[in-house]
Amino acid sequence: MLTESQLRNRARIYLYLIGAGLFFILALQNARYGLYGLFYAGLLLLPLLISGAVYAWQKRSELDAYKGHVVILSAAQCIILWQFLSGQAEVIHWSYALALLSFLLLSQSLALLYNCVSLFILGLSSLFTQSFFESVNFFVSYALLIGMAGLYAWLYHHKSRFLREITIKDPLTGAYNLRHLEFTLRQEIARSAAVGHPLSLVVINIDYFAQISEMHGLNSINELLAETGQLLLKETRAGDSLYHGRGSIFYLLLPFTPEEGLLVIAERLRRAIEAYKWKLGDPITASVGCLTREPDESDELALLKRLENSLQQAQSAGGNRVVFSKP
Structure with missing residues (x-):
């Protein structure tokens, strides 16, 4: 029987590997259309996400091993920011995937902090490289995304705690079973x-x-x-x-x-x-x-x-x- 920490870390490993596979497919698609900047960005993200899977496997017995995940997500965000400032405007939409991934890899509070910092940096960069309308559009869409993901994470967390409590506690006495x-x-x-x-x-x-x-x-x-x-x-x-x-x-x-x-x-x-x-x-x-x-x-x-x-x-x-x- 797997413990909670083992289940979570197994899910993190699968998420990293799925993310690596999706970015690899995305990189190949961009190469077909001649977008070589996005192709190279996808290839750079590929080993980064695989290293995330390795880190999750190494920390499989630790429930709150978040530092490595923060470093990996931040490095991936830096690659996206670098490509965005280099003129590849479409790459900014890749940050949406990292935003959703952060709520699955990190604690709720840490994921919100990570995404608020990312939103500030990417939104500020967008003001200097895109039109005002495009910058506002990105800012609002990213804010709505992390707001909805944060709300869902909060509801899931409290529902999980409630379900866990009723499965391990005796409702009559208030003691554990x-x-x-x-x-x-x-x-x-x-x-x-x-x-x-x-x-x-x-x-x-x-x-x-x-x-x-x-x-x-x-x-x-x-x-x-x-x-x-x-x-x-x-x-x-x-x-x-x-x-x-x-x-x-x-x-x-x-x-x-x-x-x-x-x-x-x-x-x-x-x-x-x-x-x-x-x-x-x-x-x-x-x-x-x-x-x-x-x-x-x-x-x-x-x-x-x-x-x-x-x-x-x-x-x-x-x-x-x-x-x-x-x-």
């Missing part, structure tokens, strides 16, 4: 192994949840889960993340947290649940299991299994307590 826990835990284990920082986990389960469900019904149970999620989110530190599993089980992922800090946090969460004034009116307690990853532990499923064993120990001992799992 179990599938996202497995994915994030795998990443955090790899980072912990590489950097050497501690990684801790907490699992929380409402005591006697089945009996509460039978007594109060589904609607009240949903309210209880929603309250629990909001309470735990309020108690969660910045950098930590909360996940909802099956039933009333919640997981807390705590990077950079050693055993001593973990026990303090786990106990604080247990007390917060015990002291909370629930809408059901009944006092509610929770069993808490926790662990700190050992240096040789790299399997996320085995780590979760050990964590759930500590929860079972807390429940078997009567509930409303914290149990730390030792390997």
Whole structure:
């Protein structure tokens, strides 16, 4: 399964290669009509775009590797500007393709900055080489193009964020779902192994949840889960993340947290649940299991299994307590 950064960089590679192919065809067409200046400009853009594909492949694991793309797009824009000032007025329309390409290669804000600078330089150059009407026509058309592309990029970005949120979050509790826990835990284990920082986990389960469900019904149970999620989110530190599993089980992922800090946090969460004034009116307690990853532990499923064993120990001992799992 490809990560988001891998998918984006693969798309960037394809875009560069498609762009190189299109400019190559464009160069051949201009050679057929005797426009050798445009022919040579197209040939100069060809290796530049291919180098962009190579750069995207080298940075395939980095989501925000924008510097190289800015350099490549700026160099391509300079080639277009050079040909335009040399008397090849038609080449200025090639900048439209680079404008659209920038929104696919760069972040939204960086693409807007790049295109605003390009618009200023090309528009100013157009005033000195073309008529006023042609300059205004180019300025307005380029501004409309980047405005529409920027709006589409903004809508796509927010829609993507919304879709991503609803696929990884539980709408009832506001916590992430179990599938996202497995994915994030795998990443955090790899980072912990590489950097050497501690990684801790907490699992929380409402005591006697089945009996509460039978007594109060589904609607009240949903309210209880929603309250629990909001309470735990309020108690969660910045950098930590909360996940909802099956039933009333919640997981807390705590990077950079050693055993001593973990026990303090786990106990604080247990007390917060015990002291909370629930809408059901009944006092509610929770069993808490926790662990700190050992240096040789790299399997996320085995780590979760050990964590759930500590929860079972807390429940078997009567509930409303914290149990730390030792390997």
